[in-house]
Amino acid sequence: xxxxxxxxxxxxxPGRSLRLSCAVSGFTFDEYAxxxxxxxxxxxxxxxxxxxxxxxxxxxxxxxxxxFTISRDNAKNSLYLQMNSLRAEDTxxxxxxxxxxxxxxxxxxxxxxxxxxxxxVIVSS
Amino acid sequence: xxxxxxxxxxxxxxxGGRATINCKSSQSLLYSSDNNNYLSWYQQxxxxxxxxxxxxxxxxxxxxxxxxxxxxSGTDFTLTISSLQAEDVxxxxxxxxxxxxxxxxQGTKLDIK
Numbered sequence: 001x002x003x004x005x006x007x008x009x010x011x012x013x014p015g016r017s018l019r020l021s022c023a024v025s026g027f028t029f030d031e032y033a034x035x036x037x038x039x040x041x042x043x044x045x046x047x048x049x050x051x052x053x054x055x056x057x058x059x060x061x062x063x064x065x066x067x068f069t070i071s072r073d074n075a076k077n078s079l080y081l082q083m084n085s086l087r088a089e090d091t092x093x094x095x096x097x098x099x100x101x102x103x104x105x106x107x108x109x110x111x112x113x114x115x116x117x118x119x120x121v122i123v124s125s
Numbered sequence: 126x127x128x129x130x131x132x133x134x135x136x137x138x139x140x141g142g143r144a145t146i147n148c149k150s151s152q153s154l155l156y157s158s159d160n161n162n163y164l165s166w167y168q169q170x171x172x173x174x175x176x177x178x179x180x181x182x183x184x185x186x187x188x189x190x191x192x193x194x195x196x197x198s199g200t201d202f203t204l205t206i207s208s209l210q211a212e213d214v215x216x217x218x219x220x221x222x223x224x225x226x227x228x229x230x231q232g233t234k235l236d237i238k
Contacts, residue, residue, distance in 0.1 A: 113186065
């Protein structure tokens, strides 16, 4: 069974840092790109960042560029999101998601076919 | 960034009826090299993560009932549920993956009338 399990969320003060993790099982992790998507309370989905299978390509939404860093450890079947200089507007449920893995395309990334249950980040003083 | 706009924001359809959700992108999502539209549809039920139902605008994800269908090309897309079931009550999102950053529509809430 394919599983994605996020961890590392919590309550953090503005300006501080947090590192999210996503433990993956049930598929060959190093063959797929991965993504982080967030959802603020009562709001819609917001794609945050994506990373290619070999970490050669990393992309971010504009509001987190320079503050967030996506990474992966294929040996540990794990995905990470290092979040620095956190702001109140980063408060959300953060989902880890597996790329659909379709070949080609203009960016090398696709939609997301498997999602974790999410980990909650609350940025507040 | 590509802006995705869904309509309506909410709708209510009778059981067995047809539900139609529209999605418009600010730029074409048609990739000329492979003639695919880089658009997905997701279903999200309360307290659950999103579920992929359609990719490449019209390809149904494995395990998704055939009452769900996607259509459209370029900048205008539609998700149709041909015979609404009670379990289809959810929020539906379109998403483009033609360019980075990927972007979602604001969501359409579907209820039973």
